[in-house]
Amino acid sequence: MPVVTIALMFQVTxxxxxxxxxxxxxxxxxxxxxxxxxxxxxxWMPIQAIVPAALITYxxxxxxxxALQDINENFQNGxxxxxxxxxxxxxxxxxxxxxxxxxxLKLAGVKSHDKLRDMSVIYGMSLVINSVSTQIVKGTSxxxxxxxxxxxxxxxxxxxxxxxxxELMRLEYKSQSPWYGIAGxxxxxTTGFYRxxxxxxxxxxxxxxxxFGILSTDISWWIYPSIKRWxxxxxxxxxxxxxxFYDPNMGAGFGLVHHF
Numbered sequence: 001m002p003v004v005t006i007a008l009m010f011q012v013t014x015x016x017x018x019x020x021x022x023x024x025x026x027x028x029x030x031x032x033x034x035x036x037x038x039x040x041x042x043x044w045m046p047i048q049a050i051v052p053a054a055l056i057t058y059x060x061x062x063x064x065x066x067a068l069q070d071i072n073e074n075f076q077n078g079x080x081x082x083x084x085x086x087x088x089x090x091x092x093x094x095x096x097x098x099x100x101x102x103x104x105l106k107l108a109g110v111k112s113h114d115k116l117r118d119m120s121v122i123y124g125m126s127l128v129i130n131s132v133s134t135q136i137v138k139g140t141s142x143x144x145x146x147x148x149x150x151x152x153x154x155x156x157x158x159x160x161x162x163x164x165x166x167e168l169m170r171l172e173y174k175s176q177s178p179w180y181g182i183a184g185x186x187x188x189x190t191t192g193f194y195r196x197x198x199x200x201x202x203x204x205x206x207x208x209x210x211x212f213g214i215l216s217t218d219i220s221w222w223i224y225p226s227i228k229r230w231x232x233x234x235x236x237x238x239x240x241x242x243x244x245f246y247d248p249n250m251g252a253g254f255g256l257v258h259h260f
Contacts, residue, residue, distance in 0.1 A: 063141060076199070085197075141153075149200075168217050
C-alpha cells in the first residue's frame with residue numbers, strides 16, 4: 001500500500017507539473033482581428049477592374065479613332081441633330097439619386113454591408129477620388145462638347161457621380177438583393193443618356209464616366225479597412241468626424257459623419 005500511495009502521488013505531481021508548464025496560446029489582438037476580418041469582407045479582386053477599365057479604355061480610344069468617333073456622331077445625330085428638342089436638366093438631379101437611395105435604404109431598415117459611418121466615409125472617399133481624377137482628365141484631354149460650349153467634355157462628370165453611388169449600392173446591399181444594385185445602375189445609365197440627350201456629351205464620354213465612377217468606388221472599398229484603422233484609432237474618444245468634400249459642380253465643403 002505505501003508503494004502504491006507513493007506511486008499515485010508521483011503520478012499526480014508529474015501531471016500537475018506538466019499542466020503548469022503548458023501555457024495558453026496568446027489570443028490575437030481584437031483590433032487586429034477586426035481589421036483582418038474587414039479586409040476579407042472588403043476584398044477586391046483584380047478581375048473587378050476589367051469592366052471599368054474597359055469602359056475607360058473605350059472612351060480614350062474614341063478620342064483618337066475615326067471608327068469610334070463615327071459612333072459618337074451617330075449617337076448625336078440620332079438623339080439631337082435629327083430630332084431637335086428642348087433640354088431637360090433632369091441629369092443634374094439624377095446624378096445624385098443613387099446616393100440618396102443609398103441612404104434611403106439604410107434609413108428604411110434595409111441591412112447594408114457596413115455601418116452608416118463606414119458607408120459614409122467610403123462614399124465620401126469615392127466622390128473625392130472620382131472628382132479629382134475626372135477633373136484632371138478633363139483638363140488634359142481638351143475634348144470639345146457636342147454643343148461647343150467648352151473643351152471639358154471627356155469624361156462625363158455627371159455620369160461618373162451617378163455610377164459612384166450605384167456601385168456602392170451594389171456592394172452594400174448585394175447580400176439583401178441584387179435588384180438594389182441593378183436599380184442604381186439603371187438610374188446612373190439614365191443620367192448618362194440625358195447628358196447625350198441634352199447635347200452635353202459624346203457617347204465615349206459617358207462610357208468613360210461610368211468607368212471612372214465604378215473604379216473610384218471599388219478602390220475606396222478595397223482600401224477602406226486600412227484607412228479606417230488610422231482614421232478611427234481613437235474612436236472611443238470621439239464619435240463624430242468632419243470630412244472635407246469637393247465636387248466641381250457643388251464646390252468645396254465639409255461633411256459631418258456621426259457614429260451611431
